Amino acid sequence: MAEAAVVGASDELTGQAVVAFVILKHNQEDAQTAEEASTLLRAHVAKEIGTIARPREVFIVAELPKTRSGKIMRRLLQDVAEGRELGDTTTLTDSAVMTVITDRLR
Numbered sequence: 001m002a003e004a005a006v007v008g009a010s011d012e013l014t015g016q017a018v019v020a021f022v023i024l025k026h027n028q029e030d031a032q033t034a035e036e037a038s039t040l041l042r043a044h045v046a047k048e049i050g051t052i053a054r055p056r057e058v059f060i061v062a063e064l065p066k067t068r069s070g071k072i073m074r075r076l077l078q079d080v081a082e083g084r085e086l087g088d089t090t091t092l093t094d095s096a097v098m099t100v101i102t103d104r105l106r
Contacts, residue, residue, distance in 0.1 A: 002024060002025045003022075003064060004023065005021045005064050005077055006018055006019070006020045006055070007019050007021075007074050007077045007078040007081055008078070009056070009057075009078060010082055017055075017056035017057075018054065018055040019055060019056060019058075019059070019077075019078075019081040020041065020055040020058045021059045021061050021064060021077050021101070022059070022060055023060075023062065023064065034060040037060055038057075038058035038060065041055070041058050042054050042055055042058060061100075061101050061104065063094075063097045063101075064097070065077065065092050065097045065098055065101070066097075067091050067092060067093065068093050073089075073091070073092060076092075077101075080098075080101060080102060086098055086102070
């Protein structure tokens with residue numbers, strides 16, 4: 001894994017569930033499918049932290065939405081995880097990132 005962001009999303013069963021957005025390293029992209037990487041990551045988190053922290057969903061993405069100062073916009077990722085319409089994206093360095101993420105998840 002090269003980079004990741006984790007957000008909480010509403011969940012009917014538990015109240016709030018963990019959702020991860022992950023960028024794979026180039027060598028991992030070749031060696032694993034998105035489904036394999038997701039399964040391995042979920043198992044690793046369950047083993048190292050506990051099943052309570054295991055992500056409900058893991059989305060493999062090419063890029064994360066970042067502000068001009070380099071901070072990840074988790075609020076936008078939470079909108080995606082909960083299936084809401086995206087909020088304000090004007091502070092992103094590249095607002096096309098969110099289009100790529102939402103298109104990939106559909």
